[in-house]
Amino acid sequence: MNNRNSKLELLRIISITFIVLSHYVVHSGFDIHNLPFGFNKLILEFGILGNVGTTLFVLISGYFLINSNKIKLKKIIHFWLQVFFYSILIYLIMVLLNKESFNIKSLMLNLFPITFKRYWFATVYFIMYLFHPYINKFIDALSQKEHFRFIFLCVTIFYFMSTVTTMDYYGNELIYFLIIYVIGAYLSKYKNNFLYKNNNSFKIMIISIIFIFSSILSFELIGLKISFFKSHSTYFLNMYSVFALLFSVSFFAFFAQLSPTSNRIINGISELVFGVYLISDNKYLRGIIWCNLLKNKDFFMSGFLILHIFCSILIVSISCLFIELVRKKVFDIFIYKWLEPKIDNLECHFLKNNHLLNVE
Numbered sequence: 001m002n003n004r005n006s007k008l009e010l011l012r013i014i015s016i017t018f019i020v021l022s023h024y025v026v027h028s029g030f031d032i033h034n035l036p037f038g039f040n041k042l043i044l045e046f047g048i049l050g051n052v053g054t055t056l057f058v059l060i061s062g063y064f065l066i067n068s069n070k071i072k073l074k075k076i077i078h079f080w081l082q083v084f085f086y087s088i089l090i091y092l093i094m095v096l097l098n099k100e101s102f103n104i105k106s107l108m109l110n111l112f113p114i115t116f117k118r119y120w121f122a123t124v125y126f127i128m129y130l131f132h133p134y135i136n137k138f139i140d141a142l143s144q145k146e147h148f149r150f151i152f153l154c155v156t157i158f159y160f161m162s163t164v165t166t167m168d169y170y171g172n173e174l175i176y177f178l179i180i181y182v183i184g185a186y187l188s189k190y191k192n193n194f195l196y197k198n199n200n201s202f203k204i205m206i207i208s209i210i211f212i213f214s215s216i217l218s219f220e221l222i223g224l225k226i227s228f229f230k231s232h233s234t235y236f237l238n239m240y241s242v243f244a245l246l247f248s249v250s251f252f253a254f255f256a257q258l259s260p261t262s263n264r265i266i267n268g269i270s271e272l273v274f275g276v277y278l279i280s281d282n283k284y285l286r287g288i289i290w291c292n293l294l295k296n297k298d299f300f301m302s303g304f305l306i307l308h309i310f311c312s313i314l315i316v317s318i319s320c321l322f323i324e325l326v327r328k329k330v331f332d333i334f335i336y337k338w339l340e341p342k343i344d345n346l347e348c349h350f351l352k353n354n355h356l357l358n359v360e
Contacts, residue, residue, distance in 0.1 A: 006263040009270035015056035016273040022050030027286040028296035055248035062184020073347040086278040087113035124173045154179045162240040201253035208247035275324025
């Protein structure tokens, strides 16, 4: 853990923070587009950075996983158990508290959260991970120019055309994850790329931030006369926006080119942040956290909005980090200690017989 580049581990923490910030807004129980134009509304709209956080998370995966040529059974099982734990535990707690009714359908959905997409990110990421050694084979067969041209083609069709026409061009979350993965792999393989030269990543990052914020402001001002624009003011922050992608990639590249360093605390927190997502974005807890406990929408017109955002994200993040830390310690002692030797033996069997996991 401590040998990992803490600059990129910090970026992983930032990406989850962006996602939690976005959840603060979108799970508040109130459509912020109905707020009157003003400073608070602009802050809330610019805070919808969930898609940026998701892109950063996948970029980090592509950056590191490009050097992997096999599926690690241990990682698959750890990931599945983590998602399963929060899915079924939270559901059962809600049933015991009479917040949810017990039925077979709900039970099955929560027993198999990845299969039934209880957390869309977890499901898509799981599938991407299964495919990553084969994607790497494809990438390794490309020259740098071919790799760049492939990215350019994908971005043009699935991002630029989607942004310009508002059509998704038969894209879905998995396709977008794969494209982002390929971009992360490119930034890992080729240190001579444009973004790493002459502070280009920083320049593009600032330009894209200014453009996105300007688009929100412009749409809001035009929306005072034409309501259509007001309801689409965050258009350039959506998952298919080429400008959100540009900001995400340049933001990532800025961190990636920094001199590597190792910080035990940052690396330790980074290992826990996925648990923050699994808890705070659980279907049964969203309303309880953001509506009932924190009462977000009560502060949307308040002069204390920024303070409430900061305190809310801090409280949610620290609480979820603590819960995830406890879960991890308990699993390490009572489950992984017994399970991991068996996983290692099974993985060795697969690799020895050139089955499934090895893509050599």
